[in-house]
Amino acid sequence: MLEIKNVNVSVNQQAILRGIDLSIGKGEVHAIMGPNGSGKSTLANVLAGKPDYTLDSGEILFEGATLNELEPEQRAVLGLFLGFQYPVEIPGVNNLYFLRSAYNSLQKARAASELDALDFIQLVKEKMKTLDMSEKYLKRGVNEGFSGGEKKRNEILQMLVLEPKLAVLDETDSGLDIDALQVIAKGVNLMRAPERSIILVTHYQRLLNYIEPDYVHVLINGKIVKSGGKELALELEEKGYGWLA
Amino acid sequence: MTRADSNKYWDLANLKKWQKQSLLHSNFTWRTQQDQALEDFIEQGFPTRKIENWKYTNLTALAESEFKLSSPLSFSPAEQASDFYRVQFYNGQFCGVSHVADLPHGVIIADLKSVIDKVENFELPEIYKTVFSELNLATMSDGVFIFIPEGVELKKPIHLVYETDADYMNSPRHIIHLATHARASFFCEYWGSANYFNNIVERIHLESRAHLNYCKLQHEALNSFHISNMVAELQHDAHLRCCHFGIGAQISRDDINIDLQGRGAQCELYGLYMPDEQRLIDFHTRIDHVAPHSQSSQLYKTIVADKARAVFNGKVVVAQDAQKISAKQKNANLLLSKNAEVDSKPELEIYADDVQCTHGATIGQLDATALFYLQSRGIDKITAKKMLTEAFAKEIFDLIDNAQIEKYLDEILC
Numbered sequence: 001m002l003e004i005k006n007v008n009v010s011v012n013q014q015a016i017l018r019g020i021d022l023s024i025g026k027g028e029v030h031a032i033m034g035p036n037g038s039g040k041s042t043l044a045n046v047l048a049g050k051p052d053y054t055l056d057s058g059e060i061l062f063e064g065a066t067l068n069e070l071e072p073e074q075r076a077v078l079g080l081f082l083g084f085q086y087p088v089e090i091p092g093v094n095n096l097y098f099l100r101s102a103y104n105s106l107q108k109a110r111a112a113s114e115l116d117a118l119d120f121i122q123l124v125k126e127k128m129k130t131l132d133m134s135e136k137y138l139k140r141g142v143n144e145g146f147s148g149g150e151k152k153r154n155e156i157l158q159m160l161v162l163e164p165k166l167a168v169l170d171e172t173d174s175g176l177d178i179d180a181l182q183v184i185a186k187g188v189n190l191m192r193a194p195e196r197s198i199i200l201v202t203h204y205q206r207l208l209n210y211i212e213p214d215y216v217h218v219l220i221n222g223k224i225v226k227s228g229g230k231e232l233a234l235e236l237e238e239k240g241y242g243w244l245a
Numbered sequence: 246m247t248r249a250d251s252n253k254y255w256d257l258a259n260l261k262k263w264q265k266q267s268l269l270h271s272n273f274t275w276r277t278q279q280d281q282a283l284e285d286f287i288e289q290g291f292p293t294r295k296i297e298n299w300k301y302t303n304l305t306a307l308a309e310s311e312f313k314l315s316s317p318l319s320f321s322p323a324e325q326a327s328d329f330y331r332v333q334f335y336n337g338q339f340c341g342v343s344h345v346a347d348l349p350h351g352v353i354i355a356d357l358k359s360v361i362d363k364v365e366n367f368e369l370p371e372i373y374k375t376v377f378s379e380l381n382l383a384t385m386s387d388g389v390f391i392f393i394p395e396g397v398e399l400k401k402p403i404h405l406v407y408e409t410d411a412d413y414m415n416s417p418r419h420i421i422h423l424a425t426h427a428r429a430s431f432f433c434e435y436w437g438s439a440n441y442f443n444n445i446v447e448r449i450h451l452e453s454r455a456h457l458n459y460c461k462l463q464h465e466a467l468n469s470f471h472i473s474n475m476v477a478e479l480q481h482d483a484h485l486r487c488c489h490f491g492i493g494a495q496i497s498r499d500d501i502n503i504d505l506q507g508r509g510a511q512c513e514l515y516g517l518y519m520p521d522e523q524r525l526i527d528f529h530t531r532i533d534h535v536a537p538h539s540q541s542s543q544l545y546k547t548i549v550a551d552k553a554r555a556v557f558n559g560k561v562v563v564a565q566d567a568q569k570i571s572a573k574q575k576n577a578n579l580l581l582s583k584n585a586e587v588d589s590k591p592e593l594e595i596y597a598d599d600v601q602c603t604h605g606a607t608i609g610q611l612d613a614t615a616l617f618y619l620q621s622r623g624i625d626k627i628t629a630k631k632m633l634t635e636a637f638a639k640e641i642f643d644l645i646d647n648a649q650i651e652k653y654l655d656e657i658l659c
Contacts, residue, residue: 048617049620049621051613051617071620071626072617072620072621073620073622073626075621076620076621076623077623081621082621084618090612090618090619090636091636092635092636092637092638092640093633093635093636098632101624101632102619105623105628109623141636142618162622
């Protein structure tokens with residue numbers, strides 16, 4: 001699904017990622033853990049194609065095709081999704097309108113049929129039930145005035161609607177109480193499928209109690225210093241990151 | 246240039262010719278006023294950028310232009326079913342008013358000329374003097390005259406369409422008067438094609454508790470000039486909602502002067518300007534809080550593209566006796582290109598001591614993070630920019646208080 005080969009990235013001329021190699025197979029769930037400032041969010045944003053993040057060297061292959069030069073929307077069309085750590089508030093852009101524009105943009109780019117307003121609202125309402133989300137959030141501006149938890153639910157809602165092949169969830173668990181965490185985990189687990197891969201970027205092992213990863217990687221100072229199975233997360237919980245630095 | 250004499254077109258002899266054909270020329274009293282106005286105009290000439298009120302706007306292109314005189318038409322537009330009482334002007338000439346038969350008793354919607362002809366000793370309401378209002382008086386052409394009698398509410402909006410498609414100078418004078426408790430919506434629209442010059446003066450008078458919903462749309466030609474002086478006087482508890490939408494002209498300038506003369510008078514001004522190419526939009530407001538308990542609020546936004554420029558100068562003057570007033574002013578600007586420019590200047594002059602006044606201005610670009618967010622969901626960059634730009638404009642569209650006007654603007658601007 002995804003091959004990251006010796007990727008070096010700098011932001012504002014400061015090296016953040018220093019030679020990342022990572023391979024994600026179809027249907028796998030990978031957790032990327034690490035302390036603050038280790039480069040986890042940078043990796044997530046680079047995959048989504050955030051401008052100003054310079055790929056100094058290396059290559060990112062998605063289903064065999066290089067992503068290096070692609071615009072964010074082209075990556076979305078290929079099937080990539082980034083769940084934002086800090087979802088952006090966009091007053092004046094209605095949430096439902098935004099969701100439908102995104103859905104139909106992807107359908108159009110894939111030469112699939114677009115949905116009209118009535119059919120689309122049926123689809124969204126169904127997905128919202130899974131997330132215990134009130135329909136009032138469709139009427140507001142995108143994330144406008146949403147609490148931290150509501151914003152994260154809205155990210156997961158977008159993922160459920162857009163059905164990506166690869167979802168990169170950046171700190172989706174941060175700032176959530178335990179009930180919200182369970183709802184989010186339920187949404188993510190619903191997305192698990194043999195054809196779909198998920199990357200969870202997180203500080204804590206807590207999320208991994210609800211979404212069991214196949215692999216865990218530790219990122220420190222821009223490098224993956226250790227990879228292992230789900231038991232690695234438990235070890236980190238016990239010992240911290242110090243012993244790996 | 247202290248005199249408008251670098252171009253023979255603007256000299257006294259030539260303008261005298263214009264004056265002869267102007268609306269008021271047959272009336273001796275007015276002729277004297279016109280002579281005086283013309284002299285004042287010649288004396289002052291076009292304002293230069295050394296004058297504070299014009300520091301951001303260079304009028305050389307206007308001073309170097311020449312225009313033709315419009316001649317009377319024999320043209321009457323077909324009456325069509327409409328959501329509006331439609332008043333049409335074509336190349337400076339009055340064409341007619343639709344649905345006059347439906348008007349409530351006592352309401353007058355007519356051209357100024359016919360009112361002057363009918364009413365003995367008609368007095369032109371005074372307005373403050375600017376170079377351009379003097380030029381307007383000296384060369385006045387026909388405008389609209391609206392009177393709504395006491396207690397009458399006009400259900401349909403009045404729609405003034407002012408279209409020009411040849412190189413004319415038009416100097417319309419519009420007069421709107423709402424008597425006590427009267428209510429009306431007035432929507433004026435200026436547009437055209439050619440190298441013309443509209444020099445407009447509007448005078449609005451609202452008696453106590455009258456309510457006017459005023460809306461102006463100008464989508465003038467790229468090579469045209471649009472200068473407008475609007476003066477509104479509000480008696481006690483009168484209410485003016487005033488919105489401006491515009492694309493602009495080669496040079497476009499609006500001066501809006503509102504006198505809150507009566508206790509509790511209230512005005513809400515809002516507007517959205519979207520100049521592109523090399524257009525210039527210069528927007529000056531001045532609100533005089535003369536009476537106590539008066540209220541004003543202003544919210545103006547501009548979206549400036551290409552090499553266009555926008556100027557906003559909002560002045561609020563609070564007189565010494567005008568206690569307990571509230572004045573809010575906000576100006577937000579969105580630059581869509583590196584070559585676009587905005588100059589924003591709020592001014593407050595407060596002589597009373599128990600007042601609430603706020604002002605603020607912002608200038609920015611589209612939010613890069615929001616743009617990335619939309620793109621990351623598969624929305625292409627051009628569409629994403631359009632969505633964010635419309636989101637910026639939405640706040641102003643949401644303030645339009647009339648469904649027919651909103652629908653019309655939506656069709657023209659979106």
